[in-house]
Amino acid sequence: MRGRPTFVIGCVLVAVVFVVALGSLIWLPYDPADTSGGRLVPPGGAHLLGTDKLGRDLLTQLMVGARIALTVGVGSVLLGGALGVAGGLLAGFATRWLDDLLSAALDILIAFPTLLLAMLVVAAREASLGSAVLAIGLAMSGIVARLTRVLVKRVLAQDYITAARTSGASWPRVVAEHVLPNIWPTLLVNLALQLGLAVLAEAALSYLGLGPPPPNASWGRLLQEAQATVLTAPTGAIAPGVLLVVLVVGVNLVADGFRDLADPTRRRSR
């Protein structure tokens, strides 16, 4: 940890958002749907950060937004990670033609940009929390699968795999004891980076009006709603953006830190 100030900063930034999100489950200044506060009240007094154009308390909305951002981010990483690692393992172990087929399918899935795929899922279903997680997780799974496949192929070419197989270890045991332990550090770094991208994707979806609907406050939607009143009530147009940057920078710094821990030979200046 020492001599890694950026990693520590990253942990602190992520921790702050996590604490706010968890805190929103226990306590909120106001009900998220409470519009009794008066419209566009400036910060201070009863409303620490003021209210939005519907009279909802901004601090409350931001706290709920932290929860939604993390739910979608973590949810889609879990979904995309599970699908991706399973698909990547399958392709990595598969015989030639199945591997070719899976790789081609992955290349095409990756050619579908995350946001377009997400918009497609939302168009096919409806704008909801589940759609956002499904859409972003699905888009992510292709990238994770391709990485997993490459990592698995690299490990399988090693002599210790041959040694394990000759000494009678079954394939499931080889996967559990040799393959996964060798590939997880790199996977973890990639999944952390994907978490940041997922948070940004959710924000973009919500900004476009295709994210989780109210009462799920989303930072992206808060920004969209505050756009019209940016001159009279600037806090609403700035605070959600700052929180988004804090979370994503934090996640990226943590990912960089993981990478340095996983590979001590890597130059820190990268």
Add this chain to the structure above:
Amino acid sequence: MARYLLRRTAFLLGSLLLAASLLFVLLRLLPGDPANALLTVGATPEQVAAARRQIGSDLPLPEQFGAWLAGLARLDLGTSFVSRLPVGPEIAERLVVTVPLTLLSFALAVVIALPVGFLAAWRSDRWYGPLLNGVSQLGIAVPVFWIGMLLVTVFALRLRVLPAGGFPREDWADPGRALTSLVLPVVTIALVMSASLIRYVRSATLDVLGSDYLRTARALGASFAGAMWRHGLRNAAVPVVSILGIELATTFLGAVVVESVFTLPGLGTMLVEGIAEHDYPVIQGVLVVSTFAVLVIGFAADLGQRLMDPRLRAHVGGGRS
């Protein structure tokens, strides 16, 4: 090279076909009938049947799929449920905004990223090297639409020097006005795109600066600029060019979101409107054109890389990497 070209073209065609199928399947697997978009609440069964006949959703799925592919082959993307106009020409009209927006943003991003990325690597021991690096780290974490909002606030609402949004009705008839309305969107996308590009340029430059061949060239008496021009540039260019294709595709997607910020009548706003109105032909049409564009850009980038890198050129018809 010819064999590689053949393989890569076959792969491109296969991808296009698969992408079109995937779009069809995903949009058809959903519960509910696309015909519902045409109907009001409480429609009679006869009206439902008529609507289904009108858009062809009463046919068996394989037939619908066949009609969809046949339409694509004729560049016929169907008719919008809402406006009753053909989707193809509408997309072409929207591309008049989206394509210049994408290309201008991409060009500006490259113009920003090349010198800044080089400087961040070359002067990594001065105070501004790490600073530039930190700024690019921040840049990849900022939502593109938020940058747009902030730029509108400052330059359109406060300083009133540029329009806050919209696009001239007569398109490019008055190029000056059209360009003016693209300034803020282009700067918005370019700022965000250059952040990630800077990181690639910096990394490629660092590799070159630490290389033995550069040191040898210098030891043989070449000036720094001369050695960089003759040896550094062509080596650093390879990884950067390979990433440019992906970045161009990403720029195009940035445009999809940023158009909404600036209410530009482009492909992105067309897609968002289509989703809001459950206008399936529009959604399908825009997504198919966008995905094709991304696939074709990837194809071009791969070819460009092959042509540039003699190591890959020699490796004729080599395996997938």
